[in-house]
Amino acid sequence: xxxxxxxxxxxxxxxxxxxxxxxxxxxxxxxxxxxxxxxxxxxxxxxxxxxxxxxxxxxxxxxxxxxxxxxxxxxxxxxxxxxxxxxxxxxxxxxxxxxxxxxxxxxxxxxxxxxxxxxxxxxxxxxxxxxxxxxxxxxxxxxxxxxxxxxxxxxxxxxxxxxxxxxxxxxxxxxxxxxxxxxxxxxxxxxxxxxxxxxxxxxxxxxxxxxxxxxxxxxxxxxxxxxxxxxxxxxxxxxxxxxxxxxxxxxxxxxxxxxxxxxxxxxxxxxxxxxxxxxxxxxxxxxxxxxxxxxxxxxxxxxxxxxxxxxxxxxxxxxxxxxxxxxxxxx
Ligand SMILES: Nc1ncnc2c1ncn2[C@@H]1O[C@H](COP(=O)(O)OP(=O)(O)OP(=O)(O)O)[C@@H](O)[C@H]1O
Numbered sequence: 001x002x003x004x005x006x007x008x009x010x011x012x013x014x015x016x017x018x019x020x021x022x023x024x025x026x027x028x029x030x031x032x033x034x035x036x037x038x039x040x041x042x043x044x045x046x047x048x049x050x051x052x053x054x055x056x057x058x059x060x061x062x063x064x065x066x067x068x069x070x071x072x073x074x075x076x077x078x079x080x081x082x083x084x085x086x087x088x089x090x091x092x093x094x095x096x097x098x099x100x101x102x103x104x105x106x107x108x109x110x111x112x113x114x115x116x117x118x119x120x121x122x123x124x125x126x127x128x129x130x131x132x133x134x135x136x137x138x139x140x141x142x143x144x145x146x147x148x149x150x151x152x153x154x155x156x157x158x159x160x161x162x163x164x165x166x167x168x169x170x171x172x173x174x175x176x177x178x179x180x181x182x183x184x185x186x187x188x189x190x191x192x193x194x195x196x197x198x199x200x201x202x203x204x205x206x207x208x209x210x211x212x213x214x215x216x217x218x219x220x221x222x223x224x225x226x227x228x229x230x231x232x233x234x235x236x237x238x239x240x241x242x243x244x245x246x247x248x249x250x251x252x253x254x255x256x257x258x259x260x261x262x263x264x265x266x267x268x269x270x271x272x273x274x275x276x277x278x279x280x281x282x283x284x285x286x287x288x289x290x291x292x293x294x295x296x297x298x299x300x301x302x303x304x305x306x307x308x309x310x311x312x313x314x315x316x317x318x319x320x321x322x323x324x325x326x327x328x329x330x331x
Contacts, residue, residue: 005030005159005190006051013046013055019044021057022214028159028207033181033191035205037198037302039277042211044194045086048161051192052084067159083152086194088162089144090151095136097128097147100136104154115154120270122150126180142173149180159190166200178204198298208298210305217305222298229304232295234267236288243286250284251277267292 006028013021020043028034035163036044036111049055051066053075064071067081074227081266092100105115123132126146131139136147145165162181180203185191195201201208209219218225220271237260238244244261248254267273274293281288 003030003068004028004065005032006066006192008036008051008281009048010060011047011064012045012058012061013050019214021050023061024209024214024216026209026216028190028192030190031185031188031312032206033185033193033204035201035208036192036194036211037196037201037208038194038211039196039306043214044211045163047211048084048086048163048192048194052082052161053078054084064200081157082154082159082161083155083157084161084163085148085152086161086165089147089148091136091144094135095138096133097136097143098123098132100147100151100305101154104151108155110154117156122153126150131215140173142169142176145169145173145177146180157189159192160184162191162193164194164196168197174200198302202298210302212306216255218301225298225301226296231294232267232293234265234269234274235262235290235292235294236265236277236281237262237290238286239289239293243288246284246286247281247288250280250286252280267293269295 002161004027006026008024008026010019010023012019012023024047026034026036026047036047038044046055050057051064051071053071057064057071067076069077069081071078090104092103095103101119101123102115105118110118111318123129126149128143128147128150133144136144139147149160149162149165165181166177169177178200181191181193191204193201193204205222207219207221208225210217210225218228220228236247238247239261241261244263248256248263251263251265253266256262257264265277267277
């Protein structure tokens with residue numbers, strides 16, 4: 001990587017005797033989306049605050065460069081290169097969306113005329129023209145996030161930190177936000193995205209780092225991370241204990257769950273492997289009551305790496321308008 005947008009070595013941060021970041025290395029190429037993934041309290045916001053100069057890293061940290069500038073030596077240059085949105089939003093609810101934008105333009109020392117031009121263009125781009133004259137406190141969650149990003153773009157940053165940009169949004173707003181993020185990157189911006197949602201990282205990120213216990217537990221593309229863990233499996237469930245026992249002895253390499261009367265067989269989910277399983281069941285004269293094919297996803301990676309499930313959200317983006325499906329229990 002010749003010129004990473006963000007490069008951090010041995011990033012450390014403790015509060016009192018609590019170590020939040022225990023020496024993490026990050027390298028984010030320009031014009032890519034990097035996702036820092038971790039559950040509540042993992043330290044994602046702390047990383048964003050450090051990289052955006054809001055909080056100092058511990059002195060024992062190594063070199064940190066953002067936008068080519070040394071964070072410790074030239075924080076001012078770092079601030080000029082970046083935009084930050086998220087949990088510590090800059091939106092002022094008491095004034096209108098347009099006034100928020102103009103205030104931002106003032107902060108960036110744009111002339112009145114240029115400020116109005118940029119504000120109008122961004123309000124249009126983020127579908128906020130109709131709401132522009134209304135107080136931001138009346139905006140929906142999705143509109144506030146869009147206004148927040150629009151305000152960040154007033155300064156034309158090359159690197160944008162998005163701290164959990166879709167937490168609490170409904171599926172439609174979440175998809176809009178994903179589209180906005182993709183467009184930012186198409187325009188050459190580097191996005192540093194924190195999220196608790198595996199699906200979001202899978203959907204957007206070129207590279208994903210899993211933060212766990214103050215360290216990066218794994219890093220790679222979604223595909224690389226999925227390859228880190230054992231392959232998929234077929235799960236068979238029975239209601240008749242005798243059928244369950246016959247199937248267990250007829251099949252090879254089964255993992256038994258005697259309580260649930262369920263069998264798990266390693267499988268790549270291919271037609272050939274499925275047929276082999278079904279042929280063996282047929283030969284044994286047993287029929288499963290339920291058959292499910294499970295291919296590994298980022299959830300499995302997260303589980304394998306951290307031993308805990310990530311929280312799911314009320315409406316999963318892949319199944320808009322449907323209740324959340326329970327995660328498969330057998331692993
Ligand atoms: N100023 C502070 N003083 C003391 N502890 C802090 C401070 N800021 C953060 N922490 C602690 O550091 C840990 C990481 O917090 P952080 O906000 O970075 O997590 P996070 O991964 O962003 O979680 P969330 O998804 O809840 O925002 C938490 O245990 C938090 O309590």
